[in-house]
Amino acid sequence: MSRRRSRTVSVGGLSSFADDDRGVSDVVGYILVFSLITVTIGTVFAVGVTGVEDRREAERVANVERAFDVLDDNLRDVQRYGDPNRATEIRLAGGTLSTSAESRFVLANTSNASDVANGTLGEWTSGTIAYEEGDTTIAYEAGALVRGDGDGSVMLSEPRFAAADGRTTIPIMALVRGGGEGSVTGEGTVQITAVDEANADSETTRFDAASGETLYLWVETDHPDAWARxxxxxDDFADATPADADGVAVAELEHGDSVYVREVVRVVGLQR
Incomplete structure (x- = not known):
């Protein structure tokens, strides 16, 4: 019986493996290359889509923030010049716009939470215009513009409080919810109106501290950390927030001999 032998051909002193069937086949190589390309494309696509969505969401919130800047400017004109009516348009872009929350301001002669009820000299409330999208909130409250992200918040536009020479002036933009919807959600443009109605009284009240008495301003709000900062x-205010206060920021008035609280009232509404 003859025995078959495989031959190797020497080319230039090197052995040719053309007849050696031990190598990886072309099909397996093709599968490996195709799998690598598929995984790479899938990874890039997943990361890219997530990045685009995050960027789109950030841009939507930034657009709302710019619209609230315009709202803040319009209501500042109402405070400064007494403009009777102002309107601002905001594109929702999937979030919720509401006027249901309130901020409360209390002028008292104590920074002790257990004594503030007996030490109250005056009290004012204002509706809050707030936009919410996920963990982000942008809110206008009583003359200040605040943004909250998660558990923290920052004041984007400060209230127009002023103090010097023993006198403190506290202007409060007091918004009262009118008729219509209290909140709107979804897409589209919403108009925020601030109207001077006949029953919306605006006034300035003066308070004089007794000899040696220190006055404090209490602010009850959804963003106490922004107000405390x-x-x-x-200048001429000092954070005196009690350690056990919840949802409250308290300020010591360093020029509190005479305090003028100027309340400007407007009826606010939401219209699609």
Missing amino acids: YFERA
Whole structure:
């Protein structure tokens, strides 16, 4: 019986493996290359789509923030010049716009939470215009513009409080919810109106501290940390927030001999 032998041909002193069937086949190589390309494309697509969505979401919130800047400017004109009516348009872009929340301001002669009820000299409330999208909130409250992200918040536009020479002026943009919808959600443009109605009284009230008495301004809000930081850095105010206060920022009035609270009232509404 003859025995078959495989031959190797020497070319230039090197052995040719053309007849060696131990190599990886072309089909397996093609599968490996195709799998690598598929995984690469899938990874790039997944990361890219997530990045685009994050960027789109950030841009939507930035557009709302710019619209609230315009709202802040319009209501500042109402405070400064007494404009009777103002309107601002905001594109929702999937979020919720509401006027259901309120901020409360209390002028008292104590920074002790257990004594503030007996030490109250005056009290004012204002409706809050707030936009919410996920963990982000942009809110206008009583003359300040605040943005909250998660558990933290920052004041984008500060209230127009002023103090010097023993006198403190506290202007409060008091918004009262009118008729119509209290909140709107979804897409489209919403008009925010601020109207001077006949029953919306605006007035300035003066308070004089007794000899040696220190006055404090209490602010009950959904963003107390932003207000507390404002009082820390504002001239002639000092943050005196009690350690056990929940949802409250308290300011000591360093020029509190005479305090003028100027309340400007407007009826606010939401219209599609």
